[in-house]
Amino acid sequence: MLLKNKNAIITGSNRGIGKAMLIAFAQNGANIWAHSRKESPEFTELINTVSKDYNVQIWPIYFDLTNYAEMKNSVKQINEYKKTVDILVNNAGIMNNSLFQMTTKDILYNQFEINFFSIFTFTQYISKFMVRQNSGSIINIASIAALDGFDGQSVYGATKSAIIAMTRSISNELSLNGIRVNTIAPGIIDTDLINVMSKEVIEKNIANTALKRLGKPFEVANTAVFLASEYSSYITGQVIRVDGGRL
Amino acid sequence: MLKYGSGGSIINTSSISGIDGNRGQLAYGASKAAWVSATKTMAEELGANGIRVNAIAPGVIATAMTENLPEEALNKKISKSNIKRKGTPEEVAGVITYLASDLSSFVTGQIIRVDGGIG
Numbered sequence: 001m002l003l004k005n006k007n008a009i010i011t012g013s014n015r016g017i018g019k020a021m022l023i024a025f026a027q028n029g030a031n032i033w034a035h036s037r038k039e040s041p042e043f044t045e046l047i048n049t050v051s052k053d054y055n056v057q058i059w060p061i062y063f064d065l066t067n068y069a070e071m072k073n074s075v076k077q078i079n080e081y082k083k084t085v086d087i088l089v090n091n092a093g094i095m096n097n098s099l100f101q102m103t104t105k106d107i108l109y110n111q112f113e114i115n116f117f118s119i120f121t122f123t124q125y126i127s128k129f130m131v132r133q134n135s136g137s138i139i140n141i142a143s144i145a146a147l148d149g150f151d152g153q154s155v156y157g158a159t160k161s162a163i164i165a166m167t168r169s170i171s172n173e174l175s176l177n178g179i180r181v182n183t184i185a186p187g188i189i190d191t192d193l194i195n196v197m198s199k200e201v202i203e204k205n206i207a208n209t210a211l212k213r214l215g216k217p218f219e220v221a222n223t224a225v226f227l228a229s230e231y232s233s234y235i236t237g238q239v240i241r242v243d244g245g246r247l
Numbered sequence: 248m249l250k251y252g253s254g255g256s257i258i259n260t261s262s263i264s265g266i267d268g269n270r271g272q273l274a275y276g277a278s279k280a281a282w283v284s285a286t287k288t289m290a291e292e293l294g295a296n297g298i299r300v301n302a303i304a305p306g307v308i309a310t311a312m313t314e315n316l317p318e319e320a321l322n323k324k325i326s327k328s329n330i331k332r333k334g335t336p337e338e339v340a341g342v343i344t345y346l347a348s349d350l351s352s353f354v355t356g357q358i359i360r361v362d363g364g365i366g
Contacts, residue, residue, distance in 0.1 A: 171364050175329035180364075187353075210294025210355050219353035226350050231341035234306075234334035236364035245299075245355035247291040 002229035004029035007083050009061075009126060011035040011119075012092025014043045016191035017141065020217035021089055022046070024225050026054040033078055035061045035092065065092055065118040075125040085129040087228040090119045090140045093159075095193050097152035108155050115159035120166060127174060136179040139227045140167055141220070144185045144243050160185075164239055171237030180236040182227045187243025189215040210245030254297030258346045259286050261302040263362050270320070279304075283358055290356030299355040301346045306362025309333040329364030 008025050012018040014036040025032055036043050039062055051058040061077060063070035078085065093115045098107050123138060130136030145153045146160035164183055171181040188194060188205045194214075197205075206212060223242050226232055248255035264272045265279025282302050290300040307313055307324050313333070325333060342361050345351050360366060 171329055175331070175364060180330075210290045211297070211299070211353065212295050215353040222350040222352070223345075223354065226345040229341075231345050233341065234330065234338035234361050234363050235342065235359070236329050237366075238360055238364075240354070240359065241357055242351075242353050244353050245290045245294050245357075247287050247356045 001029035002225055002231065006030045006086040008087035008089065008228065009033040009035065009085060010089045010091055016193065017189060017217045017220045018091040019046065020221040021091060021224055023050055024218055024221035026050045026056045026058065028225050029056060031057040033059050033061050037064050038062055065114045068121065071122060084133050085126060086136060088123065088126045088138045089224055090123060093141065095156050097156065097196060099152055100154045103155055111155045111159050116162045119163065127179065130179045131177045134178045137228050138179060138181040139224050140183040142183045142185045142239065144187050144241060144246065147185060167239065168237050175236055182235060183239045184220060184223050185239050185241045186220045187215055187246060189217055189220055191217055208246050209243065210247055213244065215242060215244055248298050249296055256347050257289065257298065257300040258343055259302040261304045261358060263304050263306050263360060263365060266304055267366055286358060287356045294355055301355060302358045303339065303342055304358050304360045304362065305334065305339050306365050307333050308339055309335055327365050328362060332363065334361060334363055
């Protein structure tokens with residue numbers, strides 16, 4: 001157990017990679033503030049099962065990433081637990097593909113709002129707890145789209161590039177307070193997000209990886225566990241590709 | 248690993264000198280740069296057999312090797328890092344453990360800097 005008695009916040013933990021993170025962090029002994037946009041019977045069931053299975057505490061927090069009042073309220077709730085906030089995983093995000101010339105201002109602004117501005121603000125709030133306790137690990141989820149560039153992802157890729165720039169900058173600023181900041185850049189992972197891709201495109205992507213397969217959500221989650229743990233105590237400001245080797 | 252078809256994980260030790268360059272380390276840096284290229288090629292060639300190949304690129308680590316380096320140069324390097332201290336051998340070992348384990352099962356062809364945030 002790499003995260004015994006650590007307390008972590010995971011955004012977007014209701015499905016996909018975030019859900020795998022919820023399970024992987026619980027498996028490793030972390031207590032978790034599990035964020036979702038809104039309450040649902042499935043999410044409540046998931047939290048109850050995972051907390052019972054791994055004997056950890058899981059506290060749900062709900063806010064829409066574009067609703068700053070709700071976000072602030074969640075931060076207040078977290079504060080009221082009077083616990084250290086050791087780990088923040090900024091996992092929640094959206095992918096809205098559109099060709100460059102077809103991209104409307106709405107698509108542009110909406111994706112930046114959710115994938116970057118909200119994460120920026122939330123990290124500002126949460127890093128205050130970490131500065132106070134003089135320790136912490138922040139893990140952002142970007143994408144190889146930020147590094148490699150893909151058709152239809154001029155906006156999505158740009159939002160994720162913004163996350164990488166933020167990572168490098170705040171790793172500098174916050175290391176004085178004992179806080180490490182790193183980013184994971186996943187490749188093509190087998191989640192709902194790839195439903196927008198045609199079978200052909202998926203096959204082509206698989207052929208492009210050294211391991212000749214799609215990644216699984218828990219494989220991204222496990223790298224987040226590593227970055228949250230003491231195993232990575234001398235790693236900060238880095239972008240780790242979890243992409244099966246696109247060489 | 249190929250013979251038994253069991254997959255595997257190979258971890259090479261490069262250095263940030265192999266990526267960034269470093270005054271007085273032309274030969275050392277070049278030899279470590281070779282592992283950047285070799286790691287990527289090995290990952291590409293061996294991936295289909297379930298063998299992952301990654302490299303670590305340590306920064307200034309507190310070992311006998313860095314004891315003999317001029318203190319001024321070392322301190323200058325350390326001051327460029329975010330964490331502002333030498334790394335420990337255990338901290339490098341932690342990353343090797345990650346790369347050797349299933350925690351990194353979809354990670355291959357990567358060069359992981361263990362440098363306290365120099366680059």
